Amino acid sequence: MYTVMSLCHFCEHHGPSIMFSCEKVLPTETTNGNVERPDTTSNPDDEGKSSSPQTSNKIKESSIKKTDLCQACRSLPEDKEAFVSNDKETGSTYLSTQHPHNSEMFKRVRQACVRSLSGEVCPGRQGPILFGDEQHGYVISYTFYINDNLARGQKRMYSIICMMADRVFLIQSWTFLVGCIERVIEYMQNCADYVYKTESKEQPQLPARVHARMTNAITPRNFRQLRGDTSNSRALIQLTGNAELYQYLHTAFTWIMRHCRTRIQEHIIFAPPIDDDIVRAEILARSKRSNSVISNEDVALAVANEELRTKSLSEASDNEVPYNCFRSLRHMRDILQPPLFKAVAWHLLIGNQVIWRGHDQNMVSSALQVLKTIIPVGCVKMVTDSNVYVNSYESNLLGLRETVALPSHVKSSDQYILVDIVRKASASQRLSQLSLSASPPTAFGGIEFRMTSGCIIPEKMPVMLHKLEVALANDSLSAEVVKHCLICLKQEWMNKTKVLFKFVKIDNRDKEDTNKLLQVCLSCTEEDTRLLKFWMTGLSFQFKEKLRQSARAEKSMLKTS
Structure with a gap:
């Protein structure tokens, strides 16, 4: 069951685009049966790079050429292809790249990116939303804005998406995932706000220049020139002033995906013993x-x-x-x-x-x-x-x-x-x-x-x-099925017996109320009533004592009040 977390951006020139993706990859088996994983410990200078040729080739083949990306759409530099983290406890490998290395996964994340930034709208334009289907996966998308003096409206639109195949697990993890994503977004927005305020104080004329350029009349002559103008595109690390932002995102996404799985453990819950x-x-x-x-x-x-x-x-x-x-x-x-x-x-x-x-x-x-x-x-x-x-x-x-x-x-x-x-x-x-x-x-x-x-x-x-x-x-029922059927029948009528015992022996209700209970609430006939009265003698001492203690506690509370 796959899980992918991605940072997406609505570029003013290229539209919705994937900036950064983190996913859990499976180790590849070699011809001799050994498991091969990306190794990041051989050279400290190459920390975060994948040394697996197969993984690197897949990344290069499936990713869009970085020369086709503007500064706002680009995340990793030319000399940094990926970040890799190996979980020694579970043997898992977490890989962060510009785009998902698998072509099919890239299509799904790309579609989720477009929907999160253009098709799906949440109240207030910022916040989490859930969408998806069985074919393309289910997504939690959290849309937010980053302040930028050079952007239209002085804001740039981003989203963090988390995609899973298991809808039930994703919904159960809603509180955990949304809470973690909010902390990541809060950190990025705080960094960007500091840069935004600093630039506004040092160069107060920047917003006016951008507004003047955006309001120029567009003619057939200058259309191509204005359309290809990417002078106002800035990388996210410039907006936040944090050169190690993507290392932080890789660590955060890896931690979220890992703990999202380990925080929920399956426990066998045994029912209370039968009477x-x-x-x-x-x-x-x-x-x-x-x-x-x-x-x-x-x-x-x-x-x-x-x-x-x-x-x-x-x-x-x-x-x-x-x-x-x-x-x-x-x-x-x-x-x-x-x-x-x-x-x-x-x-x-x-x-x-x-x-x-x-x-x-x-x-x-x-x-x-x-x-x-x-x-x-x-x-x-x-x-x-x-x-x-x-x-x-x-x-x-x-x-x-x-x-x-x-x-x-x-x-x-x-x-x-x-x-x-x-x-x-x-x-x-x-x-x-x-x-x-x-x-x-x-x-x-x-x-x-x-x-x-x-x-x-x-x-x-x-x-x-x-x-x-x-x-x-019914001869089609096996002996084991008949055995459990009898257990269920006995437990059903023992529960009715407990209600009658509480009503008659503990609450001391009169005969008229008892008949209403038997006929209306318990749907018992005269023969059923004879059965219940006999079965009252078989109730456990533990059950009777609990009812008596509860009745005494209620009486003492009424006296004190």
Whole structure:
């Protein structure tokens, strides 16, 4: 990506012209593969000259002959072809010449020069302006005037342009570039003002002579003579009284281009941890110490442990996972069939107890492990293998042995769902089938799942469950995409849960305001509301404590005011 900075001048005789250009050039490779760069350290007397024959030839070929330039258009003297600076840190070379050494680049800079001094107009005739396109590059042009007693109106028009191919980067660098260019212009104008005032005091008749010559009548006889008169053309180093002006411009342009790149560095910004990670870290912290204060290290450790623990089911090969285990939500939906899976997921999302009972504890445990990914970590209370019934406030995901019976108060309740794993064939028949088969047994062969529940499943499900069903039913989505889709859904509804918690528990709003919040702001149905109320129990201690502290701080401020 190229960058060129140029000083341009509107000559009274030649129009817009490029006076001085600085660009970053790439090192050329020789035939033996070595990198060749302009060398400026061999002879102190030749400092600033390019010793590369290829670079010098390009400069001479692409540049306009200096004999065709007047004093006002000329910058470098005959014995000084270029200024070169080598950046040892980055290996870059910055080259300053009268015109860009590349012919294509010269055309672009030439066009930008013409537009900056004639076509593009900024408010007040002095100041920065942005123009350009993808084909010719994007330009920041800063137009300004230099005082001159011999010029028309006693001012000469100049501009400093900065051309880049990256429009976004140029716009982001606007403040930096314009600020640096303004300092360069201020230095040049201060030098020129001193010379202008000195000449005005020593020779006050100069402006009058120029005005008389400019107001002479132009006839066909003296037209050519007046047109070719360049007696009032003066070099910029004369106007500023600084013989080393172009060394200064080369240093300034090089510094600007170099720091324009290095000042912006790419940083990877990580998003804050999701709620599940925070809750895992709190659980880990409580297991190590009595308080619930967590650190970033606790969050990172909890995330790493969870990723390592859940990777086996979703990413392991068929040989690593037992044939009678659920591997993912999509796999469970295919085995249970959509109606049964939807019923189990609905009970789990709204906070009812989900019970799996069967002879195969691997199957029961894998089912509970897969189902727990639907709800937040803070809402999970799981017992995978129990010989007795456990109440719902202690375990909302419960795995029971085949012989365990449910208590009567649970059977009469409508806040549970029981999935029984039933064997169709006898044990002896199943073993004989396994021994006769050379290949691994068919997954879940000879097994059926029977659902028992005390309530009727509503036709209208929570929005989250509907979106999850759509993702699982779409076979074009990979397992990884479905995984991230579930994470996004959980985070979306956890955010709504946080709003409801703040509204109800912290602000203590009444029922009417709460219903308006749920229906109008959060667009929640009755089933969605049941989900949110259950998920409020899974919010992190850290989030709740921050809200309470914020509420206390607001109350104290109101009292003091």
